[in-house]
Amino acid sequence: MTHARPAGQHTVRRHNSALVLGAIAESPGISRAGVAARTGLTKATVSSLVDRLVAASLLTDAGPERRDGPGRRGTSLSLSPRGPHGLGVEIAVDYVSTCLVDLTGAVHHHRTRPCDNRSQPVGRVLTRVAKAVDTALGDAAARGVDVGGVGIAVPGLVETSSGLLRLAPNLGWRDVDLPAELRRRSALPGDGVLVGNEANYAALAELWAGGHDGLRDFVHVSGEIGIGAGIVIEGALFDGTRGFGGELGHFAVSSRGPRCSCGARGCLERLAGQEAILDRAAAPDLDVLVERLEAGERTATAAVRGAADWLGAALSSVLNLLDVPAVVLGGTYARLHPWLADPLASHLSGRVMGAPWSPVSVLRSALGTEAAVRGAAASAVRTIIADPDAYIAPR
Amino acid sequence: MTHARPAGQHTVRRHNSALVLGAIAESPGISRAGVAARTGLTKATVSSLVDRLVAASLLTDAGPERRDGPGRRGTSLSLSPRGPHGLGVEIAVDYVSTCLVDLTGAVHHHRTRPCDNRSQPVGRVLTRVAKAVDTALGDAAARGVDVGGVGIAVPGLVETSSGLLRLAPNLGWRDVDLPAELRRRSALPGDGVLVGNEANYAALAELWAGGHDGLRDFVHVSGEIGIGAGIVIEGALFDGTRGFGGELGHFAVSSRGPRCSCGARGCLERLAGQEAILDRAAAPDLDVLVERLEAGERTATAAVRGAADWLGAALSSVLNLLDVPAVVLGGTYARLHPWLADPLASHLSGRVMGAPWSPVSVLRSALGTEAAVRGAAASAVRTIIADPDAYIAPR
DNA sequence: CCGATAAGTTCAGGCACCAAACTTATTTCC
């Protein structure tokens, strides 16, 4: 009820266009008649809507359907791979990456440029990002496809209302208007540019491409330098009032413990973050740690088990609060999944109130470090699928 | 996109009816022209929709508007106090209460029946509840008003999808279908019966009647025997996937601490619940504790400050996760607000990442123990306001 | 008492959906 808009016939068309496109996205190759049956619209209406979507090159009318039995064959409908693409951009601490995704979710042009963004002034980093954006846009142009939207993933707090990057502690940035800055330095479009937190985008990538068959409610935990959480509920990202949600790293999990950069003590990040685990296992890096875990070394397994306990304490609280039935481990934790999952799961099933009705599952992220860029690109594309008229109308 | 329905003209009318009714609910006494300006609909459309809503006795066409300057006066529109009412029922551990609320939110017939529901078999309690329901329905009938919806508040986990009360630990109940059981024993209507958690309903009551001027995002913490939280975001209740959300009592706030009934250690409930505070202050009950606090006694203030620290640890985590800018203290904590608020606020402002952009406020619940029933009744009424056509159409 | 201003109503027009009849394509069976 924030400020709802009045509805008219155009609203109906808009809603139904999205409904039709969504049905086709969920079951590619479906016929007009199939869409009508699935959506509850009449065949006449579906035909009219599909024509519009085909004209806007969001759909393609591939050949006839294969089916047994009598009757005319329908024409298979699918999202058009020649329709608008989504561009994903990730500004991480030690790299900049871009990727281009079509409506079906297929990835073209994925490219990562390692570089140290921490030690550079903001302007210099933005110039580098702008160059990456222009390269990707050039690629799309060469391919002859339209870029219908852009998603930018950053490791920091992004205010949903303004799109401003409010704070990126690990980059040392504050109050940066990324779309404006990049428009000044590149051919970034003025419309359809999204900015979001990398952990949130990674969670969305997991939702759309993770292959955890139909899982629509989970908490995605990505442990890198910090610990971020992306909360997905009923297939939608939950990011709080201003978009600052999901800050799991500073969960107060103990009253003591080392002092954190945020000023407090007992933050999860300090107790179960990558650095803490490596320290306690006395391992120089993750690869060595994994080797030692595979060899079954005592100190290594104990360190991971300790982290599992702290993580379990934090996540049990999260699950009790949000009533979410699954945890997906990403980032560093994805690699540690074989050793983390069982102790974590047993910790959670003991402490989560809803567990008796549906046990908590602890899954492993299927995507690697690409998750965030891909989520950003896919978000841009999903925006079009969720409201095709917004894309069609201005043209 | 769970399974969206197709839209047609009726959808448009439905949406706009809600829009008009909502505008009038937000600013009672507004004229048709005013509604048109606020909603963006034309005067013609507003007139037509208002006529329908008046015919359904959801709106009243009170006398002319008062205003300076030239021009015809509009007719004041308000929610009709003779329209459908909402019935609230609360089944607590030591009482059953009912209340009747009209569309404007005014409370008629509030009644509380003390009784010990813990020591009685389910059937006996339900019979008592049924009697209370029938009395309230009789009251509504005597008044000549329609009961358009019923909300039932219970201290337990309610599954949103089925409406089943899955578990009420303090009542010792499990898997009870309250609407069905009560329909068997009373004149409870078959349609429009909601079941929900008392903490969630209390939070909603606070949202609608709490008078925290326009506050639409907060966590309502009600400390009684357990500790429950109601999360309100953008004016809507957030209760997780299955409706089990908001379980704050078993937040893992320490790795040690006394063993809890849930089997774990370090649950917030055991460390900062009413019982824990009284124990540490060596006070026999809440009244005595408050007296001692007012007298400034050391043990009493220390006990409350200790609870504030534990609460702060849990709530800072919640606020980081959900990005909500305010905490409302209800139940026991409302009485302790003068002593809890400051330490809690300073704790939170230190640990919440978003605090620099909008300081966290710690408010006191304006409603007493009535909050839950009133929230339940108001929910029933709000359901009608949010979708008047669903109420009008079947008639 | 008239002109200006604003609220509320009436009515033709358009748009999107629906139902039903119709056309087209394919299989099945004689």
Place this chain on the structure above:
DNA sequence: GGAAATAAGTTTGGTGCCTGAACTTATCGG
């Protein structure tokens, strides 16, 4: 090989709801 059966997709007429503009009603200022 041809007719009946079945199913996909299109065409057409009808209905509901919103809009814009003209119109009626009510009130104030001079």
